[in-house]
Structure formats: structure tokens, C-alpha cells
Amino acid sequence: MHTHKNAETGLTLVEALVSLAIVTVLLVTATEGILNSRFLGSYSRHQVQAMYAAQQILEQYRRQPFSTVSLNTSGPVILDFNGDFSNTGTYLYGTAFISVVNIDPDRDKINVEVDWQEKMQDNKNVTMKEYYSTIIVNDPVPN
Numbered sequence: 001m002h003t004h005k006n007a008e009t010g011l012t013l014v015e016a017l018v019s020l021a022i023v024t025v026l027l028v029t030a031t032e033g034i035l036n037s038r039f040l041g042s043y044s045r046h047q048v049q050a051m052y053a054a055q056q057i058l059e060q061y062r063r064q065p066f067s068t069v070s071l072n073t074s075g076p077v078i079l080d081f082n083g084d085f086s087n088t089g090t091y092l093y094g095t096a097f098i099s100v101v102n103i104d105p106d107r108d109k110i111n112v113e114v115d116w117q118e119k120m121q122d123n124k125n126v127t128m129k130e131y132y133s134t135i136i137v138n139d140p141v142p143n
Contacts, residue, residue, distance in 0.1 A: 043118055047130060050094065050114035054132040057096055061110045066138040069108050073098050093117070106138040 011019070061069055074097040094116030101109040111133045117125040 046116055050130040054112040054114050057098060057112050058110055058134050062136060069100055069136055108136045110134050110136060
């Protein structure tokens with residue numbers, strides 16, 4: 001009696017194609033995850049820098065005499081990776097829009113909007129916005 005052993009020692013074409021498809025899907029998913037994490041890291045860093053710039057702007061308004069707070073201004077915001085609010089940074093360029101709303105004779109609300117361009121995965125720029133506000137009270141020095 002002669003027995004034949006199964007001589008199958010390799011992958012069939014279908015098995016190879018299925019394996020290749022699975023590996024391709026995994027690589028595309030991993031690459032997309034890495035790109036998304038880079039974008040989110042960049043956005044988070046810039047969001048913190050925008051918050052820092054807005055806080056400094058709000059502090060500048062708090063230090064002003066109450067009678068001069070009613071001026072609305074806007075201008076460029078330039079930040080570097082250290083989060084310095086200055087005119088010498090080279091990494092993040094944006095605009096701070098500042099508005100003052102008179103609530104009553106003794107209170108003003110200061111609104112700061114910081115906008116900047118964030119580069120997406122497909123190299124398109126998207127405008128990001130962060131909003132901050134505070135209320136300033138006319139607190140005359142007691143006699």
C-alpha cells in the first residue's frame with residue numbers, strides 16, 4: 001500500500017494576496033495614526049501658546065487705568081516654541097483681535113481672539129481660533 005503525503009509547502013496565490021491586503025491596511029492605519037498625532041501635538045502646542053499670548057494681552061489691559069481700557073485694537077501675534085509673546089519669534093504667526101465691551105460705567109469685558117494657521121496632513125492650512133475674556137472692574141483706590 002502506497003500512501004501519498006500532502007506535499008503542500010508554500011502559500012497559494014489567494015493566501016499571499018489576503019496577507020498582503022491585511023499588511024497594507026495595517027500600515028495605512030498606522031501611518032494615519034502617526035500623522036494625526038503629529039497634527040494634534042502641533043495644535044496643542046499652538047493652543048497653549050495662543051492662551052499664553054491672550055493672558056499677556058489681558059494682563060496688559062488689567063494694568064491700564066480703567067478710563068483707557070475702552071480702546072479696541074488688534075494686531076499680529078508672533079510666538080516661538082518657548083511660548084514667548086514677542087516680535088522676534090519665527091514659528092507661529094497669528095492675529096490677536098481685542099474688543100472691549102462696556103457692561104456698565106464701572107465694568108468692562110475684554111475679549112481676546114487669537115487666530116493662527118495650522119497645517120493639516122494634506123498640506124492645507126486651516127485657521128484655528130481660541131477665545132478668552134475677562135471682566136475689568138473700576139476699583140478706585142479708597143481715600
